[in-house]
Structures are given as C-alpha cells and as structure tokens.
Amino acid sequence: MVNISARIDRLPSTPMLRKILFLCGIGWLFDAMDQGMVAGVMASIGKDWALSTGQLGVLGSSAMLGMAIGAALSGMAADRWGRRTVILWVLIIYGVASGLSGFSTNFTMLVILRFFTGFGLGGELPAASTLVSEFSPTRIRGRNVILLESFWAWGWIVAALVAYLLIPVYGWRIGFWVGAFPALFAAVIQRAIPESPRYLELRGKSDEADAIVSRMEKQAGINYKPESDSETAPKKVNNVHVSFADLWSKKYLASTIVLWVIWFGLNFGYYGFVLWTPTLLVGKGFALVKSFEFTLIMCLAQLPGYASAAYLVERIGRKKVLVVYLLGTALAAWLFGHAGTANQVLLYGCLLYFFSLGAWGCTYAYTPEVYPTVARATGSGWAAAFGRxxxxxxxxxxxxxxxxxxxxxxxxxxxxxxxxxFAVVAIVVGIVGKETMGKSLEEITD
Known part of the structure; x- marks a missing residue:
C-alpha cells in the first residue's frame, strides 16, 4: 500500500507546497484586512448614520459571532467534505457578503451581512491552517504554518492603507467593496490548490492522493518506488466523522482542554489591547495622531515576532516557544501598563506586539498537530470558535x-x-501541553 504521509514527510519544500502556502496566505491576508479595516469603517458609518455606541457594538459583535459559528461549522465540514472545498466556499461567502455590505441601505441589513462576512472569515482560518499543515513535511511543518499566519500582519498593513487613502475620499462603502475580492480569488483557489493528500487517503481515494504526491516528488527529483517502501499505510477510513462530543472523549480530552485555553486566552488578551490601544493612549495624554503613529509602529513589530517564532519552532519546539512567547507577552503587557514616558510606551508596545503575534503563529502551527487526520479540522475549528x-x-x-x-x-x-x-495560558501549556516538533502527524496523534 502507498503510505502518503511517509512520502510527504520525506519531501523538501517543493514549488507546489510554496504555491499552496502563498495562495492560502493571500486568503489569510484578506481575513486580516477585514479585521484591520473595521475600526475605520465603523467610525465612518457611525458618523454617516448617526449610530449610537451600542449600535456600533452590535455591528462589531455580529461579525465576531459569525466568526465563531463559521469556525466551528467549517472545521466539521472540512473533515467531512475536504479542506480545499471548505476554503473555496467560505471565501465566496465572505467576499459576496462583504461586497453586498457596501450596498447596505439600513443598519439591520448591514448587521446581517456582517454576520455572514464573519462566518466566512472564521471558516477560512482553521481549514487553511489544516491544509498547509497536512501538505508540509515534518521538519518544516511548524515553520510553514507560522509563515501562513504572518500574512495576517500584511493584511493589517493593507487595511491601514485602505482606511487612510480610500475611505476619507470615497466613504466607508469602498472598504466593504475592497473586501469583495476574496470571492473572485476563490476562482484561483479552485484551479490552483489541490485537496490534502492525507485527507484523500483517509477517505479511500489513494489514487488521487498518490497523483498529487507524485507531482511533488517529481518536482523534488525523487523517484518513488512502492515496492521499496517498507512502511505500512494507515488504514483507510470511509465516512467516519468526529462529533463535538468526541472531542471531549478520553482520547482527545487533554488536547481539547489545552487548545481551548490557548485560543480563549490569546483572543481575550489580543483583542483586549489591540482594539483599545489608540483610545487608551489618548486617555494617557497622547494626541490621537500620535496614538495612531505609535500603533502603526507597534504593528510593524509583528513581522519579526512571526519570523523569530518560525525560526525557533523547528529548533526548540512548539511547547517551549509557546510558553516563552506567552510569558514574554505577559511581561510586555505589565510593562506597557506601567509605562511612564513616550519612549517606554513605544518600546513596551513593540514588545507586546512582537511576543503576542509570535505566540499566535505558534498556536496556529500547534493546533492542527494534536488531532489525527479524521478529527484535525473539527478540533481546530471548535478551538478557534471558543477562542472567539x-x-x-x-x-x-x-x-x-x-x-x-x-x-x-x-x-x-x-x-x-x-x-x-497571558501568564495563566503559559502555565497551562507548560504543564499539560505536549511537544509535537519532529514527529509526523500520524506519530503525534495515533
């Protein structure tokens, strides 16, 4: 029998893998762009429609609710119908809903469309990280998923440019129309990204899986001979699905608890400071323009945060990197809260973004690795949903x-x-988390 997983793990980084990583990263960038633009868009809408603070809160919360439901349902759908299929459809849902949001004529219509935009956003992330993880060889799997997550920083930069250059001139609707591009980008995904070979093998489609891996082996100059492969292929399982209740069975309990704590804590901590930093800095005495300037510089610190985590995660391990970066985030949050001068605010703020986004990258690398293929997207999706x-x-x-x-x-x-x-999450990971570096996905989870 053909052992797809063993063959993938023997591969170097191939052109097909790099293309998959890049295209999934562009989808990730679109997700981040929507999140980054929402503050500027909502401020403009609030002014045009004379919305109350409560109504703006409902508008923001509708997208978050959609992201939570989208993450949970897309994870289960990806384990049932495939990772690529789900990525394709959630991009279409997100893009169409965002584009229609630009034509909203009243508050209720916009809230509903923002929910569906969030649904698509939330659904894309766990499916894409699972796909990249399953396509990647063991020795570069964590690095690749962190590189995928690093597109988030570029999405925020694009959002800042759109908010700065376009919204003041064309109004808030242009922000939503720009967000319609993922629906068109889905057509590129349809033709350029294949389904996960590990998933295909699990579903009994070994010929399709073999064809995809053979293309990657040809690109790498590897001549695979089935008769020389001494490893036994994993048993094919057809029409087997993991339910939400199964995630809390003895087999998956520890992994589920750790992931839910990580995702909830990181989401709470990250959105606790990233959405309020400009406002809090103004309250501390800085001018609004200066607070935006500081925030932009802090956001740039995300890039080396991702890069350093991508480097370390394949050298000292996921668990150690997560603990170190979470503790670094906790320390930076403490220092930022006690900063007394402008230089201290800027320095500690950069450290806060550096460590927190490094921790995010490692979390996305770690999450798909702690469940077997049959439960990988479902477990990842529910962890992301709880995090929302x-x-x-x-x-x-x-x-x-x-x-x-x-x-x-x-x-x-x-x-x-x-x-x-952040400190509590670091302690939980340090005590209960398991190391997955250097192990095949099957070795980790069987």
Whole structure:
C-alpha cells in the first residue's frame, strides 16, 4: 500500500507546497484586512448614520459571532467534505457578503451581512491552517504554518492603507467593496490548490492522493518506488466523522482542554489591547495622531515576532516557544501598563506586539498537530470558535475596568488583567501541553 504521509514527510519544500502556502496566505491576508479595516469603517458609518455606541457594538459583535459559528461549522465540514472545498466556499461567502455590505441601505441589513462576512472569515482560518499543515513535511511543518499566519500582519498593513487613502475620499462603502475580492480569488483557489493528500487517503481515494504526491516528488527529483517502501499505510477510513462530543472523549480530552485555553486566552488578551490601544493612549495624554503613529509602529513589530517564532519552532519546539512567547507577552503587557514616558510606551508596545503575534503563529502551527487526520479540522475549528468568545468578551470588559478605576489606575488595571490572562495560558501549556516538533502527524496523534 502507498503510505502518503511517509512520502510527504520525506519531501523538501517543493514549488507546489510554496504555491499552496502563498495562495492560502493571500486568503489569510484578506481575513486580516477585514479585521484591520473595521475600526475605520465603523467610525465612518457611525458618523454617516448617526449610530449610537451600542449600535456600533452590535455591528462589531455580529461579525465576531459569525466568526465563531463559521469556525466551528467549517472545521466539521472540512473533515467531512475536504479542506480545499471548505476554503473555496467560505471565501465566496465572505467576499459576496462583504461586497453586498457596501450596498447596505439600513443598519439591520448591514448587521446581517456582517454576520455572514464573519462566518466566512472564521471558516477560512482553521481549514487553511489544516491544509498547509497536512501538505508540509515534518521538519518544516511548524515553520510553514507560522509563515501562513504572518500574512495576517500584511493584511493589517493593507487595511491601514485602505482606511487612510480610500475611505476619507470615497466613504466607508469602498472598504466593504475592497473586501469583495476574496470571492473572485476563490476562482484561483479552485484551479490552483489541490485537496490534502492525507485527507484523500483517509477517505479511500489513494489514487488521487498518490497523483498529487507524485507531482511533488517529481518536482523534488525523487523517484518513488512502492515496492521499496517498507512502511505500512494507515488504514483507510470511509465516512467516519468526529462529533463535538468526541472531542471531549478520553482520547482527545487533554488536547481539547489545552487548545481551548490557548485560543480563549490569546483572543481575550489580543483583542483586549489591540482594539483599545489608540483610545487608551489618548486617555494617557497622547494626541490621537500620535496614538495612531505609535500603533502603526507597534504593528510593524509583528513581522519579526512571526519570523523569530518560525525560526525557533523547528529548533526548540512548539511547547517551549509557546510558553516563552506567552510569558514574554505577559511581561510586555505589565510593562506597557506601567509605562511612564513616550519612549517606554513605544518600546513596551513593540514588545507586546512582537511576543503576542509570535505566540499566535505558534498556536496556529500547534493546533492542527494534536488531532489525527479524521478529527484535525473539527478540533481546530471548535478551538478557534471558543477562542472567539474571548475576542467577543474582551472589548466589552476592557472599557468597564478602565472606566471603573479612572484613567490612570484603569489603564494599569487593564494591562494587569491581560498580564494575568497571558501568564495563566503559559502555565497551562507548560504543564499539560505536549511537544509535537519532529514527529509526523500520524506519530503525534495515533
């Protein structure tokens, strides 16, 4: 029998793998672009339609709710119908809903369309990270998924340019129309990205899996001979699906708990500071323009954060990198909350973005590795969905704490809270997490 997984793990980085990584990364960039543009778009909508703070909150929350449901359902769908199929359809849903949002005539219509935009956004991330992970050989698997996640930083940069250059001239609708491009990009995905060979083999489609891996072997100059392969292929399983309840069985319990803690904590901590940093800096006495300038510089620190995590994750391991970067984020959050000068704010803010985005990259690398192929997308999707609850709660809790204690004490207490969250997640990973570096996906999870 053909052992697809063993053959993939023997491959170097091939042109097909690099193309898959790049194209999935472009989809990732679109997701980040929507998240990055939402602040500028919502501010413009609020002014044009005279929306209350509560209505703007509902508008933002509708997308987060859509992301949570999209992540959960797309994960299960990807294990049932395939990773590539799900990526294709959620990009279409996201792109069409975003484009239609630009034609909204009232608040209710926009809220509904933002929900479906979020649904597509949330659905794309776990499916894409699973696909890249399953296409990657063991020795570069973690690095590749972190490189995929690094497209998030570029998406925020594009969003900043769109918000700065286009929205003031053409209004908020242009931001949503730009977000329609993923629907067109889905046609490129349809033709350029094949299905995961590991998934195809699991579903009994060994001939299709063999054809894809053979193309990669040809690109790498490897002549595979089935009769010389002493390894036994994994048993083919047809029409077997893992349910939500199965994720809490003894087999998957520890992995599920660790991932849910990581995803909730990172989402809560990240969205607790990234959405409120400009506002908090203004409250600390900085001019609004200066706060935006500082935030942009801090965002640039994401890039070396991703790069360093991608380098270290294949050298010292996922677990160690996660713990170090989470503790680094906790320390940076503490320092940022106690910063007294402009230079300190900028330095500690850069450290906060550096470590937090490095931790995000490692999380995306680690998540698909702790479940077997039959449950990989389902487990990843539900972890991401639960994490969105943290993203939903943090933006509401931060202003309550900030207002309750006043500007000076409130600013410190917000970041003390975030420090505790990041530290707790680091402790959980350190105690319960398992190391997956250097192991094949089958070796990790069987």
């Amino acid at each position: 609850l943290g993203a939903f709660l943090a933006p509401m809790i931060v202003p309550v704490i900030y207002s309750a204690y006043g500007q000076a004490a409130g600013y410190k207490n917000v970041f003390i809270m975030l420090t505790v969250v």
